[in-house]
Amino acid sequence: MSLAARIDAVRGSFHLEVDLDVPAGSVLALLGPNGSGKSTVLGCLAGLVTPTTAEITVAGRALAGVPPHRRGIGLLSQDALLFPHLSAVDNVAFSPRSTGAGRHAARERAYFWLAEVDAVSLADRRPGQLSGGQAQRVAIARALAAEPELLLLDEPFAALDVDAAPAIRGLLRRVLKTGPTTVLVTHDPLDALALADHVAVMNDGRIVERGPTREVLSAPRTAFTARIAGLNLVAGTAVPEGLRTASGDVVSGIPAADVVLGEPAVAVFPPNAVAVYPHDGEHRGSPRNTTDAVVAALEPHGPVIRVRAEGDGWAHGLTADLTPAAVAELALEPGSAVTLSVKAATVSVHPAAAS
Numbered sequence: 052m053s054l055a056a057r058i059d060a061v062r063g064s065f066h067l068e069v070d071l072d073v074p075a076g077s078v079l080a081l082l083g084p085n086g087s088g089k090s091t092v093l094g095c096l097a098g099l100v101t102p103t104t105a106e107i108t109v110a111g112r113a114l115a116g117v118p119p120h121r122r123g124i125g126l127l128s129q130d131a132l133l134f135p136h137l138s139a140v141d142n143v144a145f146s147p148r149s150t151g152a153g154r155h156a157a158r159e160r161a162y163f164w165l166a167e168v169d170a171v172s173l174a175d176r177r178p179g180q181l182s183g184g185q186a187q188r189v190a191i192a193r194a195l196a197a198e199p200e201l202l203l204l205d206e207p208f209a210a211l212d213v214d215a216a217p218a219i220r221g222l223l224r225r226v227l228k229t230g231p232t233t234v235l236v237t238h239d240p241l242d243a244l245a246l247a248d249h250v251a252v253m254n255d256g257r258i259v260e261r262g263p264t265r266e267v268l269s270a271p272r273t274a275f276t277a278r279i280a281g282l283n284l285v286a287g288t289a290v291p292e293g294l295r296t297a298s299g300d301v302v303s304g305i306p307a308a309d310v311v312l313g314e315p316a317v318a319v320f321p322p323n324a325v326a327v328y329p330h331d332g333e334h335r336g337s338p339r340n341t342t343d344a345v346v347a348a349l350e351p352h353g354p355v356i357r358v359r360a361e362g363d364g365w366a367h368g369l370t371a372d373l374t375p376a377a378v379a380e381l382a383l384e385p386g387s388a389v390t391l392s393v394k395a396a397t398v399s400v401h402p403a404a405a406s
């Protein structure tokens with residue numbers, strides 16, 4: 052069920068103007084800072100915010116004038132928002148019940164989805180007896196049990212503590228692989244990397260950049276996206292040491308709790324974790340995570356100079372932040388041959404959406 056939306060909306064002095072196209076079954080992440088309009092987009096899609104003008108179609112069906120509960124849309128927000136007086140299984144069964152399923156069929160479907168999110172053992176508990184992560188599992192089951200044509204996720208990990216978030220992220224990655232067309236709102240590039248095929252970066256009510264997630268975040272075309280992403284990314288497959296790239300290089304790093312060996316992953320590290328040495332220099336740091344490269348560009352970046360590298364293998368597109376004094380000392384200029392080194396302890400390895 053593909054989504055196509057052209058939305059124009061005004062909220063006070065804020066003006067939103069976006070268009071979105073999300074192919075059937077894929078996940079689009081809307082990434083942007085506070086106040087950029089992400090929640091307003093979700094509100095318009097869900098029918099909770101009235102746009103000035105909007106053309107929204109899901110699987111070719113126009114949603115203009117359709118009330119929220121008839122839109123075939125599932126919404127999962129930061130807080131699970133379960134009905135406090137119903138058990139977990141009755142909360143999940145509520146979705147199919149409200150679309151006409153009989154009591155028995157609804158409970159059966161509820162147990163199916165509770166099993167999908169590893170929460171069958173919680174079936175008889177009330178929301179007040181669930182942790183934040185457990186409640187969010189049940190809320191995911193409830194959203195999916197409605198079998199929505201479009202799933203909207205509004206910062207689904209924001210209210211979870213750091214220990215619970217990776218498990219829920221892993222779970223969503225699993226169910227979204229075969230799940231409905233999804234729009235995910237987040238301000239965390241790692242959420243986009245883990246879950247989204249495509250990303251649209253929002254600023255001040257507009258989409259300033261869009262494309263395949265890894266492409267946009269690893270080679271941002273606008274300074275704004277670079278600031279949001281602000282990270283080096285190397286794509287590959289998770290291995291015990293860290294990650295193996297398509298060309299067979301291993302980048303060592305610390306795996307996040309939700310990494311699965313053999314699955315797509317990205318190694319992530321900030322530009323200030325990359326050390327730059329002259330190509331034939333003696334100081335190569337630790338022999339791990341060392342690669343030859345050529346300086347492609349030097350860009351002022353606040354108090355530092357951001358060195359953009361090109362080369363074969365995983366060096367391509369990496370950025371390193373150096374002080375102006377270091378750039379002068381190394382006599383760096385576009386075309387300089389260098390060796391880059393990244394300490395494994397500064398590299399985190401995260402699961403990535405397969406794209």
Ligand SMILES: Nc1ncnc2c1ncn2[C@@H]1O[C@H](COP(=O)(O)OP(=O)(O)OP(=O)(O)O)[C@@H](O)[C@H]1O
Binds near residue numbers: 062087
């Ligand atoms: N009910 C409202 N009335 C007037 N202005 C509003 C209302 N709701 C939101 N806004 C304004 O619309 C703009 C976009 O808000 P929105 O919540 O969509 O951004 P966001 O990107 O989701 O931000 P956050 O990440 O903080 O949730 C903001 O400037 C906000 O102040």
